[in-house]
Amino acid sequence: MPLEVELDRSSPVPLYYQLAQAIEAAIRDGHLVPGDRFENELDLAKRLTLSRPTTRRAIQEIVDKGLLVRKRGVGTQVVQNPVHRRVELTSLFDDLARAGQDPTTELLEYEIGKADDDVAAQLNVSSGHEIVTIRRLRRANGEPLAVMVNYLPVELAPEARELERSGLYQALRARGVHIRLARQRIGARPATRTEAKLLTEKVGAPLLSMSRTAFDDSGKAVEYGDHCYRASRYYFETTLVDR
Numbered sequence: 001m002p003l004e005v006e007l008d009r010s011s012p013v014p015l016y017y018q019l020a021q022a023i024e025a026a027i028r029d030g031h032l033v034p035g036d037r038f039e040n041e042l043d044l045a046k047r048l049t050l051s052r053p054t055t056r057r058a059i060q061e062i063v064d065k066g067l068l069v070r071k072r073g074v075g076t077q078v079v080q081n082p083v084h085r086r087v088e089l090t091s092l093f094d095d096l097a098r099a100g101q102d103p104t105t106e107l108l109e110y111e112i113g114k115a116d117d118d119v120a121a122q123l124n125v126s127s128g129h130e131i132v133t134i135r136r137l138r139r140a141n142g143e144p145l146a147v148m149v150n151y152l153p154v155e156l157a158p159e160a161r162e163l164e165r166s167g168l169y170q171a172l173r174a175r176g177v178h179i180r181l182a183r184q185r186i187g188a189r190p191a192t193r194t195e196a197k198l199l200t201e202k203v204g205a206p207l208l209s210m211s212r213t214a215f216d217d218s219g220k221a222v223e224y225g226d227h228c229y230r231a232s233r234y235y236f237e238t239t240l241v242d243r
Contacts, residue, residue, distance in 0.1 A: 002039060003032070005048060015050060019058035027067045027078055038068060038076040066232040092138060092146060092227075093167025102141050103167075108198075109135035110160040119151045122213050122224040132157035134168070137198050144199045145233055150225040168223065169214075177222055184212040189228070199230050206231045 005022040007015055026032045038059070039047075045055040059076065062068045069079050093103050111133045120127040131151050138146040150168060158171035169179060190204040201207070208229040216222050 002047065003044070007048065007050075016054045016057040016061070019048070019050070019055065020061040023058065023062050024065065024067060027062070032078045034078050036078040037074075038078060040075065092148070093170065104139045104142070105164050105167075106137040106139070107134070107160055107164050108137055108147075109133060110163070112154055115151070119224060123151065123153060123221045125153060125221075130154040134163060136163060140233075143233070144230070146227055146229045147195050147198050148225060148227040150223055152223045156222055168225075172222065178217055179214045179222065180217050181219070182212050182214040184210060186210050188231070191228070195228060199228075201230060201232075 003023065003026055005019060007018050009015070011018070023032075023038075032038070041055050041059060042052060044050075044059075045052045048055070059068065063070060063076075067079060068076050070076050093105070112130065113133060114128045115123065115125060115131045117127050119131065120129060123129070123131070125131075130153070132154050134148075134150045134152070134157070136148045136150075137144060138148060156172070156175070156177060158168070158175060162171045162174075166174075172179065187209045188206055189209050191199065191201050191207050193203050195201070195207065196203045196205060199207070208231050210227045210229070211225065212227075213221055213224045
């Protein structure tokens with residue numbers, strides 16, 4: 001079905017931006033779903049009485065956001081909505097489940113060993129303290145989304161089989177560990193060869209990164225995580241308040 005768009009030509013908001021917003025809203029609201037063919041650029045321009053450069057720029061805005069993809073011989077198609085996540089004290093598994101994204105986990109590594117100086121400092125334990133290193137690939141609706149590495153004191157770590165059925169925080173809650181506070185840093189970095197293969201991205205592709213140390217009710221550090229996410233499929237959302 002043709003996209004219904006109402007453009008305010010008297011508004012100071014550029015027409016390309018109004019059109020881009022309408023396209024994005026239609027995708028996020030489910031009026032356009034993954035796999036749908038998007039209207040031909042020239043036909044859309046004629047129907048809305050817009051110039052072709054204006055229409056092309058609007059569509060490119062949505063392509064750049066990862067909501068549309070151009071395919072040779074096929075045209076422009078809607079792709080899977082990117083996952084957005086509020087910067088809150090929640091786990092990725094819980095957030096995906098609440099959003100109906102069908103999270104699954106592949107356990108890549110579960111190793112008991114000695115904490116190096118950096119991990120020991122993050123967990124506030126002595127260097128050489130016995131820890132569990134957990135490395136997982138998280139998918140949403142079957143599509144790779146994040147590579148997650150977590151370090152936990154061995155006495156707190158869930159068993160390996162639990163981590164393929166649920167999220168880490170859910171497994172910790174089941175063991176009576178309740179996370180109340182976290183210190184977190186969000187950044188970006190290029191994908192390594194291993195990360196690129198797991199996430200079906202190119203080597204050096206931009207990835208969002210997040211490192212987090214979580215603390216329980218008593219203020220004890222219970223886990224340190226270093227995660228990376230596909231920038232084309234994931235973004236963080238914050239709310240800013242003027243105090």
